[in-house]
Amino acid sequence: MELQLALDLVDIPEGIKLVKEVEDYIDIVEIGTPVVINEGLRAVKEMKQAFPNLKVLADLKVMDAAGYEVMKASEAGADIVTILGAAEDETIKGAVEEAKKQGRKILVDMIGVKDIETRARELDALGVDYICVHTGYDLQVVGKNSFEDLQTIKGVVKNAKTAVAGGIKLDSLPGVIEAKPDLVIVGGGITGQADKRAAAAEMQRLIKQG
Numbered sequence: 001m002e003l004q005l006a007l008d009l010v011d012i013p014e015g016i017k018l019v020k021e022v023e024d025y026i027d028i029v030e031i032g033t034p035v036v037i038n039e040g041l042r043a044v045k046e047m048k049q050a051f052p053n054l055k056v057l058a059d060l061k062v063m064d065a066a067g068y069e070v071m072k073a074s075e076a077g078a079d080i081v082t083i084l085g086a087a088e089d090e091t092i093k094g095a096v097e098e099a100k101k102q103g104r105k106i107l108v109d110m111i112g113v114k115d116i117e118t119r120a121r122e123l124d125a126l127g128v129d130y131i132c133v134h135t136g137y138d139l140q141v142v143g144k145n146s147f148e149d150l151q152t153i154k155g156v157v158k159n160a161k162t163a164v165a166g167g168i169k170l171d172s173l174p175g176v177i178e179a180k181p182d183l184v185i186v187g188g189g190i191t192g193q194a195d196k197r198a199a200a201a202e203m204q205r206l207i208k209q210g
């Protein structure tokens with residue numbers, strides 16, 4: 001099980017400073033969608049240059065023209081690129097094909113997908129690398145989480161790795177770990193803490209102990 005730090009509300013220098021504090025305890029650093037919108041793929045490039053030993057995920061949430069967008073993110077140094085599960089199968093296929101060509105991985109974000117079970121089966125057959133259940137900020141504020149959806153995809157996905165994101169904090173992490181996803185994605189649960197290093201260290205400790 002790996003730990004991914006999501007950076008959403010920072011600029012590039014703040015992001016690099018933050019990752020320096022927690023780099024010992026994370027496996028993947030995510031350049032969040034708002035950061036890509038504000039800073040472009042330069043954020044991916046500078047993060048990869050600053051931390052060549054960490055995997056960098058570009059949270060582009062691709063919806064169309066995936067081959068081109070995955071190619072550009074790969075050129076910037078992204079190891080993993082996200083696409084939306086709601087995208088057309090042709091778009092998913094384009095992403096998978098380009099990622100294979102570039103030696104990168106595709107993570108599908110299931111945000112907004114209504115029939116998680118059916119779509120997860122289909123995406124798994126299309127050869128994506130990760131399938132991620134995700135409660136976005138807009139549903140976190142009305143008290144939703146993705147724990148049930150995680151159980152659902154764990155039951156049907158045969159090849160892809162499973163991931164979970166959205167509002168995971170230290171107190172909810174043990175419940176997440178019990179479901180045994182391959183990847184746990186945490187943003188505010190680390191970045192919003194006064195002692196970010198301690199929060200990341202404790203999360204990694206819980207994850208490693210399984």
Ligand SMILES: O=C(CO)[C@H](O)[C@H](O)COP(=O)(O)O
Pocket residue numbers: 006007008030032033059134135136137165166167168185186187188189
């Ligand atoms: O992709 C995202 C929002 O669309 C976030 O990166 C993801 O939800 C993780 O952040 P947090 O733990 O703060 O919810």
